Amino acid sequence: MPRKFTYAEAGVDRELRAKSKTALKLLEQTFKFSHYGPVVQLPYGKIFPFHNRYLDLQVEGVGTKVLVAQLANKYDTIGIDGVALVVNDIIRSGAKPIALVDNIHTQVSEPKLIKELIKGITKGAEEAKCIVPAGEIGDVAEIIMGIDKRKSFDLVVACIGELAENKIIRGDDIKASDVVIGLKSSGLHSNGITMARKVLFKQWGGKYDPYTIPEGLDRELVYEVLEPMKVYVRPLMTTAEKVEIKGAVHITGDAYLKFGRLMEFSKGIGFEFDNFKPQPIFDLIQHTASELKRTISEEEMLRTFNMGWGFAVVVGKEDAEATIGCLEKTGVEAEQIGVVTSSSKIVAHYKEKKITFR
Numbered sequence: 467m468p469r470k471f472t473y474a475e476a477g478v479d480r481e482l483r484a485k486s487k488t489a490l491k492l493l494e495q496t497f498k499f500s501h502y503g504p505v506v507q508l509p510y511g512k513i514f515p516f517h518n519r520y521l522d523l524q525v526e527g528v529g530t531k532v533l534v535a536q537l538a539n540k541y542d543t544i545g546i547d548g549v550a551l552v553v554n555d556i557i558r559s560g561a562k563p564i565a566l567v568d569n570i571h572t573q574v575s576e577p578k579l580i581k582e583l584i585k586g587i588t589k590g591a592e593e594a595k596c597i598v599p600a601g602e603i604g605d606v607a608e609i610i611m612g613i614d615k616r617k618s619f620d621l622v623v624a625c626i627g628e629l630a631e632n633k634i635i636r637g638d639d640i641k642a643s644d645v646v647i648g649l650k651s652s653g654l655h656s657n658g659i660t661m662a663r664k665v666l667f668k669q670w671g672g673k674y675d676p677y678t679i680p681e682g683l684d685r686e687l688v689y690e691v692l693e694p695m696k697v698y699v700r701p702l703m704t705t706a707e708k709v710e711i712k713g714a715v716h717i718t719g720d721a722y723l724k725f726g727r728l729m730e731f732s733k734g735i736g737f738e739f740d741n742f743k744p745q746p747i748f749d750l751i752q753h754t755a756s757e758l759k760r761t762i763s764e765e766e767m768l769r770t771f772n773m774g775w776g777f778a779v780v781v782g783k784e785d786a787e788a789t790i791g792c793l794e795k796t797g798v799e800a801e802q803i804g805v806v807t808s809s810s811k812i813v814a815h816y817k818e819k820k821i822t823f824r
Contacts, residue, residue, distance in 0.1 A: 471760035473770050476661040480720065480769075509637040509713065509727040510558045513629070520631060522561035525624040526551035531659045531692070536617045537669055537676050538688040541579055545586020546593075547656045548623035550695035551718070553594040554777060557702045558714040560635040561627030563594050568601040573610045573618035575603055583621065586694070593697040596625065633706070637713040637780075640732035644712060644806040645786045646725075646739070650799035651776030653745045655695040657718045658770040661762075662691060662747075665755045673754050680754075682746040690747055698777045701796040705779070708792045713780035717772045723823055725812055728780065736809035741801060742816055743774040765821045768814050775803055 473480060497505045503515035513520045528548050535544045545568075553563040568587050570580065580603060591598050610618045654662060666672045666687060674680060676688035683690050702714065713728045725737045748771055755762045767773065781789045786802055793800035807813075812823040 469760055471661075471665075471755055471762050472766055473658070473661055476664050478660050506634070508559050508634070509731050510555070510716070510724075513559050513561065513634070516628075518630075519628050520559075520561070520634065522556050522559045522627040522629065523624070524552050524555040524627075525622060526555060527620065527622045528656055529659060530663065531656050532619060532621060534659065534663065534667075534688060534691050536614075537667065538692055539617070540689075540692060541582035542585045543692055543694045544621060545583050545588070546590040546694035546697070547586075548621045549587055549590025549594060549596075549625075550697045551656055552623045552625040553590075553596065553627075554695070554698050554716045554718075556625050556627040557699055558635065558716055559627070559629065560633045560706060560711070560714070561629040562703055563596045563625050563627045563699055566591055566594075566596045566598045566623055566625045568598065569622040569624075570601070570603045571606050571610050571620045571622075572603065573605070573607045573615040575605050576616040579616060579619065583619070587623070590694075590697060594625075594699045635706075635711050635714050637728045637731040640712045640728055640735055640780050640806055642735060642806050642808040643783050644780050645783050645802050646737065646804040646806070647779050647781060647786065647789050647793070647800055648741070648775035648803035649696075649698055649701060649777040649779075649793060650743075651717070651745075651772045651774055652696050653693045653747050654691055655718065655772055655776055657721070657772065659691070661770055662751055665751050665758065665760070665762075666691065673758060680750055682750055696776050696798070698798070701793050701798045701800075702777070702779070704796050705789060705792040709781055709785040709789050711779045711781060711789075715778045715780075717776055717778060721770055721772060722768050722812060722814060725778075726824060729810065729812075734808055734810060736807040736811045736813065737804055738807050738809070738813045738815075739804035740815040741803040742768075742814075743801075744771075745774060748773055764816050764819055765823075768816060768821060769823070773816075778803065780806065
């Protein structure tokens with residue numbers, strides 16, 4: 467009898483994480499130290515004034531994708547993921563990323579490993595047009611454990627961005643009949659990797675050896691999973707100069723549930739999605755799980771993975787065509803993937819099923 471397999475069963479408990487995040491309220495005690503004016507709450511974070519500008523500061527870790535890099539003994543792309551994760555978060559507010567710093571913690575500072583990691587960070591920073599003025603490499607062998615100490619590491623990247631007040635994407639003026647435009651992902655990106663690993667790779671109880679080429683893929687599985695996240699800085703910044711972007715969503719952890727944050731800022735709205743174009747890796751995860759006598763529901767897939775769209779913007783219906791055209795001129799594939807409704811719910815039509823999240 468197949469058993470239900472969720473992200474929590476894989477090791478990431480959303481409910482527990484949500485409870486833990488309530489502690490973030492304590493940080494509001496520090497807002498009184500904002501020297502140039504009040505901190506501004508936005509759907510996906512906060513920005514703060516600095517002289518006549520606003521700054522957006524974000525930090526992200528690559529997570530368990532580092533384990534896949536270790537499995538492949540390939541480290542020149544994982545730095546791109548670190549950069550993409552954080553700069554794609556920055557642009558949600560309308561801010562332009564201007565500088566990055568990285569923190570590499572290792573079991574031991576192996577020069578070849580560090581050089582490959584920094585290659586990826588450099589490439590990601592070049593795509594985002596950011597400087598990297600500083601960083602840190604720490605040998606913390608008692609914290610970072612692994613069979614091969616030369617390969618054991620964790621990677622965190624922080625970014626600061628700037629914007630003028632009239633460029634803030636506030637997410638508070640979204641209305642029913644507005645549309646959602648999706649920007650194509652490159653595959654898994656860096657989210658849901660814990661679930662993907664435990665289904666796909668024998669190393670973690672899954673089905674395949676890392677260098678197998680399963681049906682539907684055109685390269686070795688481990689390289690497919692390692693495909694780095696897209697950097698959406700140029701598409702978003704360019705498009706924001708041409709059309710009014712009412713909301714911007716980085717479709718990462720919690721996937722389509724993330725649109726619920728916009729519902730908190732624009733009251734009375736909902737979202738309905740009907741256009742998913744998942745790359746073959748997503749179907750492989752779901753199919754392989756069933757072969758292992760586990761069931762990953764369509765709802766769980768949409769709660770965990772980007773399903774083909776790595777970023778999304780909300781614009782007025784009248785701006786949909788111009789938005790798609792502008793995005794595609796920057797080299798990213800874009801399509802309308804949904805609409806804003808007055809349902810106060812997030813609804814997805816996927817594989818002939820209607821799925822309601824809230």
